[in-house]
Each structure stands twice: as structure tokens, then as C-alpha cells.
Amino acid sequence: MRITSARFVTSLDAFKSFPGRGLPEIALVGKSNVGKSSLINRLTNNSKLAKTSAEPGKTRLINLYRINDAFFLTDLPGYGFARAPKEEKARWARMIEGYLSGSDTLRHAFLLVDIRHDPSDDDRMMADYLRHYSIPFTVVATKADKISGAKRGAALMSVGRGTGAQPWDVLPFSSLNGFGGDKLLSRIQAVLSPAEE
Numbered sequence: 524m525r526i527t528s529a530r531f532v533t534s535l536d537a538f539k540s541f542p543g544r545g546l547p548e549i550a551l552v553g554k555s556n557v558g559k560s561s562l563i564n565r566l567t568n569n570s571k572l573a574k575t576s577a578e579p580g581k582t583r584l585i586n587l588y589r590i591n592d593a594f595f596l597t598d599l600p601g602y603g604f605a606r607a608p609k610e611e612k613a614r615w616a617r618m619i620e621g622y623l624s625g626s627d628t629l630r631h632a633f634l635l636v637d638i639r640h641d642p643s644d645d646d647r648m649m650a651d652y653l654r655h656y657s658i659p660f661t662v663v664a665t666k667a668d669k670i671s672g673a674k675r676g677a678a679l680m681s682v683g684r685g686t687g688a689q690p691w692d693v694l695p696f697s698s699l700n701g702f703g704g705d706k707l708l709s710r711i712q713a714v715l716s717p718a719e720e
């Protein structure tokens with residue numbers, strides 16, 4: 524699939540209705556700073572669409588982007604940002620969980636994990652949470668440009684092990700150079716119209 528249009532729709536501080544709701548949603552979840560907002564920018568080929576930052580804790584609301592007038596990408600705050608104030612972290616967790624458990628139009632989630640690190644306890648919890656709520660998900664190993672191709676296979680194995688995903692189902696991806704973007708788009712296509720895969 525090709526992305527031909529992408530526009531920001533709205534930010535929500537809690538799960539509720541929004542303009543256009545009803546189209547399928549695909550959510551991005553993962554630790555703060557793992558590259559959720561950057562992934563949206565790379566896929567849409569618009570570096571200014573979602574706000575990103577070298578500092579964790581940039582995305583603080585549920586941000587909805589309408590893609591091809593066919594589905595929404597949902598950018599969520601990250602978890603596991605140790606330095607954030609406790610109340611703030613609790614608020615983000617409520618937002619993330621409220622959205623994931625509340626949206627009946629959520630079709631799929633991408634669980635992002637940094638390819639260089641073993642998944643954290645929070646990542647495992649998120650994978651368990653998605654399974655618990657029967658939300659189908661794909662694990663994406665981000666920042667693939669940060670390791671050599673020779674180390675990629677082993678890195679994908681440990682990301683898979685830590686999240687309970689099959690290593691061959693873990694998609695390596697780089698927002699920096701676009702590596703893995705085609706596979707990610709194919710996955711989105713498959714999620715949206717399984718019969719045409």
C-alpha cells in the first residue's frame with residue numbers, strides 16, 4: 524500500500540469520540556522515546572506531522588492521524604519514562620489503557636521496542652495487556668539503523684523472546700533511513716483488508 528494523504532485530526536486527553544470515528548484504527552504503543560511519533564512521520568513522508576523529541580515524554584495525549592481517508596494511526600504517550608512525575612505517569616497509563624480497552628474500532632497495535640535492548644518489564648506487560656484484551660499486534664524493532672545487519676537476526680530473536688512474538692514476525696524498522704517501511708505498510712494493508720493480502 525501507499526500512503527497518499529495524512530492529516531492530524533485531534534488530540535484527546537481521554538478516550539472519547541472524535542471526528543471520523545468508525546474507520547479502523549491502528550495504534551502505536553511502546554516506551555517513551557522508542558520512536559512512535561517518528562514512525563508516523565516516516566510512513567507518511569512528512570517529518571513535521573507528529574512532534575518528536577530526543578527527550579522522552581514528548582507525546583502527552585492521544586493523537587489521531589487520518590490516513591488515506593481509510594484508517595487512523597493513533598499516536599500514544601510512551602510508558603516507562605522514569606523521570607516523569609508519578610501523577611503524570613499514572614495519567615498517561617490511564618490514557619493508554621483507556622484507549623486500548625475502550626476503542627471498539629481499534630484493529631491492530633504496533634508494539635515498538637528498541638532493537639538494541641531486551642524488552643523491559645513494561646514491554647512484557649504491554650504485550651500481555653494486548654493479549655488479555657485480544658488486540659492483535661505486531662512487534663516492531665525500532666532504530667534498526669543503530670546496529671549492523673550482521674547483528675540484526677540475534678537482536679530480533681531477543682526482542683521476540685521478550686515480547687512472546689515469533690522472531691520472524693518482528694519487523695525491524697528505521698525512521699532514520701526508512702528500512703523496513705515496505706513491510707510495515709504491507710502489514711497495515713493486511714490488517715485493513717485481510718482478504719486481499
Ligand SMILES: Nc1nc2c(ncn2[C@@H]2O[C@H](COP(=O)(O)OP(=O)(O)OP(=O)(O)O)[C@@H](O)[C@H]2O)c(=O)[nH]1
Nearest residue numbers: 556557558559560561575576577580581582601698
Ligand atoms: N537513529 C534513529 N533515531 C530514531 C529513530 N526513531 C526515532 N529516533 C529518535 O528517537 C527520539 C525519540 O523519537 P520519538 O519519535 O519522539 O519517540 P516517541 O516514542 O514518540 O517518544 P514519546 O512521545 O516520548 O513517547 C528522537 O530523537 C528521534 O529522532 C530511528 O529509527 N533511528
Ligand SMILES: [Mg+2]
Nearest residue numbers: 559560581582
Ligand atoms: Mg511521541
